[in-house]
Amino acid sequence: MSEKNLVISIDAMGGDNSPKVVIEGLSLAHQRNPNIRFLVYGDKAKVDAEIAKYPALKEVCEVFHTAEFVHNEDKPSHVIRNRATSMYQAIEAVKLGKSQAVVSAGNTGALMAISKMVLKTIQKIHRPAIVSIMPHEKGRYVMLDLGANTECDGINLAEFALMGNIYAKCAFNMEKPRVALLNIGAEEMKGKDEIHAAAHILKSAHLNLNFIGNIEPHEIPKGKADVIVSDGFSGNIYLKTVEGTCHLVMHMIKSSIKDSWLAKLGLPFMLGAISKLKKKSDPRLYNGAMFVGLNGLSVKSHGGTDGLGFSVAVENAAKLVENDFVDSIRRELENIDLDEISQEAYYEVY
Numbered sequence: 473m474s475e476k477n478l479v480i481s482i483d484a485m486g487g488d489n490s491p492k493v494v495i496e497g498l499s500l501a502h503q504r505n506p507n508i509r510f511l512v513y514g515d516k517a518k519v520d521a522e523i524a525k526y527p528a529l530k531e532v533c534e535v536f537h538t539a540e541f542v543h544n545e546d547k548p549s550h551v552i553r554n555r556a557t558s559m560y561q562a563i564e565a566v567k568l569g570k571s572q573a574v575v576s577a578g579n580t581g582a583l584m585a586i587s588k589m590v591l592k593t594i595q596k597i598h599r600p601a602i603v604s605i606m607p608h609e610k611g612r613y614v615m616l617d618l619g620a621n622t623e624c625d626g627i628n629l630a631e632f633a634l635m636g637n638i639y640a641k642c643a644f645n646m647e648k649p650r651v652a653l654l655n656i657g658a659e660e661m662k663g664k665d666e667i668h669a670a671a672h673i674l675k676s677a678h679l680n681l682n683f684i685g686n687i688e689p690h691e692i693p694k695g696k697a698d699v700i701v702s703d704g705f706s707g708n709i710y711l712k713t714v715e716g717t718c719h720l721v722m723h724m725i726k727s728s729i730k731d732s733w734l735a736k737l738g739l740p741f742m743l744g745a746i747s748k749l750k751k752k753s754d755p756r757l758y759n760g761a762m763f764v765g766l767n768g769l770s771v772k773s774h775g776g777t778d779g780l781g782f783s784v785a786v787e788n789a790a791k792l793v794e795n796d797f798v799d800s801i802r803r804e805l806e807n808i809d810l811d812e813i814s815q816e817a818y819y820e821v822y
Contacts, residue, residue: 477509481565484514485541485558486578487775495522497782499529513558542578548585563590566768573769573789587770596805600765601632605758610695614640619708626669635764636699642795652687654702760785
C-alpha cells in the first residue's frame with residue numbers, strides 16, 4: 473500500500489453473519505495492509521463489541537451508528553431512498569469524498585440500485601455492469617456483466633469490454649489483455665445481432681483493444697482470454713454453472729475416495745495435491761464483484777463469505793483505488809465517441 477492512508481467505507485450490517493464476519497475481514501485486511509482506514513457504518517454497540525476483539529483494528533476504524541440496515545429479502549425499490557441504512561450511508565461517504573470505495577456483503581440489488589442513484593453513471597457510459605475475477609488454467613480472468621443487465625445491445629457490450637480491459641490492466645498489471653465476446657461459437661456469423669454489432673465496434677482502431685473475437689464457454693477455463701464480455705443474463709448463468717460444477721467435482725472426488733479402500737490408502741500421498749487444488753479453487757480468494765461504470769468504487773462481497781473472503785473484497789477495492797480505476801475509465805473515454813462508432817457498426821450488421 474502507499475504511504476498515504478486509503479479510506480474505505482464499510483457496510484457492517486450486510487451479509488449472512490454480520491457484523492462478526494465483516495469486522496474479522498477488516499482485521500485480516502488491516503494485518504496485510506496497515507495503511508487502510510475504515511469508516512464503518514452499522515449498529516454501533518454490535519460493531520464496537522466485534523472490534524474490541526481486535527485491538528489493532530481500533531486505531532484504523534471510525535464507527536458511525538445507523539439504526540437501520542438493508543435485509544437480504546428487501547426489494548431495492550423499498551430501500552433505495554432510505555438514507556438511514558448502513559448501506560446507503562457507506563455509499564454516500566464515497567460521493568462526499570470521505571472514502572475512496574465502499575464494500576458491502578448486503579443485498580446485491582439494493583447495493584446496485586443505491587450505488588447507481590448516489591454515485592451516478594460515468595459520462596459516456598450507458599449502463600454500469602458487475603465484474604468479477606475468476607480462475608482459469610493459466611491464472612485469472614475478469615468477466616462482465618454478471619447480472620446487472622439481462623439485455624444488452626452492441627454498444628453496451630462494447631462499453632463492458634472497455635471497462636473490463638481497464639479492470640484487467642489494474643488487477644493483473646497487464647499491458648494488453650485479450651478481450652473476447654462470450655458466444656455460442658467462435659465463428660463471426662454465430663450468435664445474436666447484438667454480439668455481431670459489438671464485434672464490429674471492438675474491431676475499431678479507435679479503441680486500441682486486443683480483441684480476439686468470440687469465445688465459447690468451454691474455452692474460458694483454458695485461459696484463452698483475459699476479459700470475457702457478455703450480457704448479464706448469460707454471464708450470471710455461466711457464473712452459477714461454474715460454481716455448481718466446482719461443487720460437483722469436489723463432491724465426486726470426496727465420494728470416490730470414501731468408496732474406495734485403495735484410494736484411502738493412497739490419500740496421505742495425495743494430500744498435497746488436494747490441498748493445492750482446494751486452495752486454487754477456493755471462492756473466497758476471488759471474492760469481491762465490482763459495479764463498474766459509476767463515479768466511484770462500489771464492491772459487492774458474497775453474502776455468505778467468511779472473514780478471509782471479506783478481506784479479499786476489501787483488498788481488491790483498495791488495489792483498484794490505488795490504480796486510479798474510475799479516472800482511468802474517464803480518460804479512456806475522453807477521445808472516444810462510442811455512439812458514432814456504434815452507428816457505423818450497426819449499418820454494417822443490419
